Amino acid sequence: MSILVLGIGNLIMSDDGIGVRVVQRLAATHRFPVGVTLVDGGTLGLDLLPKLEGVTRLLVVDAVETGGIPGTVVRFTGDQIPMALETKVSPHQVGLKDLLAVAGLQGFAPEEMVLWGVQPEKLGLGLELSPAVAGELDRLAAHVVGELERWGAGPLHGTSTP
Numbered sequence: 001m002s003i004l005v006l007g008i009g010n011l012i013m014s015d016d017g018i019g020v021r022v023v024q025r026l027a028a029t030h031r032f033p034v035g036v037t038l039v040d041g042g043t044l045g046l047d048l049l050p051k052l053e054g055v056t057r058l059l060v061v062d063a064v065e066t067g068g069i070p071g072t073v074v075r076f077t078g079d080q081i082p083m084a085l086e087t088k089v090s091p092h093q094v095g096l097k098d099l100l101a102v103a104g105l106q107g108f109a110p111e112e113m114v115l116w117g118v119q120p121e122k123l124g125l126g127l128e129l130s131p132a133v134a135g136e137l138d139r140l141a142a143h144v145v146g147e148l149e150r151w152g153a154g155p156l157h158g159t160s161t162p
Contacts, residue, residue, distance in 0.1 A: 003036045003153050004055045004110070005144060008062040008096055010043050015070075015120035015133040019061035022116075022141050030155040036148065045099055052103045058110040059147055060096070061140065063133075064117030071132030072119040073140055081115045116143050 007023030009016045020040050027038045041048050052058065064084055066074055076084045082097055103109045118140055121130035129137065148154050 001035055001057065001151075001153070002055050003057045003059065003148065003151060004051060005036065005038045005059045005061070005148070006041045006048070006051070007039070008041045008043075008060060012125060012127060014122040014124060014126040014128065015118075015130050016063050016123050018063050018118055018120070018129060018133055018137070018140065021129070021137060022061045022144060025137065025141050026144060030145070032148065032155055033153050036153045045096065046102060048099055049102060049106070052099070052110065053108050055108075055110045056112070057151055058113045059144060060113070060115045060117075061144060062096070062115065062117050063120040063123075064115065066117075066119050068119045069132075070119050070121030070130065071136050073136055073143065074115075074117050074119070075143070076115040076117070078113055081113055084115060084117070114147055116140060116147065 005023060005026070007019040009019040011017035011020055020042060023038050023040050032038070039051055060081070064074055066072065082100060100109065118133055118136050121132045145155060
């Protein structure tokens with residue numbers, strides 16, 4: 001089994017960078033089994049296509065516009081993911097939606113896909129997350145770890161740092 005954890009977003013656009021920040025946090029605090037790859041996908045869009053080849057499970061972390069209260073954590077699966085990206089938070093989501101569509105056309109769409117996201121509060125220029133979103137960073141990371149554990153690919157014991 002090959003699992004890709006893909007953090008998406010733009011670090012200089014405040015809450016839009018949450019996906020990248022979660023992946024960075026997990027890479028700094030955990031080690032995962034062989035077959036689990038953490039990728040800072042930034043705003044690369046279709047340039048990430050080669051990363052999907054051979055991936056059986058894809059876990060995406062991103063800011064997602066749900067119309068909810070800022071900081072609300074959401075989970076989407078399978079066909080819900082493209083629908084969740086209909087309301088664009090930022091231009092990179094066009095790339096993510098296209099990435100998933102092209103992977104499907106190429107015949108190597110992952111068998112299972114999950115998107116963990118958070119409702120952004122601020123998307124303007126800025127290096128800091130808004131308080132509402134920053135307060136959910138650890139919880140979002142824990143949800144990603146929980147998803148990996150459900151897939152039998154949780155962190156290796158003794159590798160987390162406090």
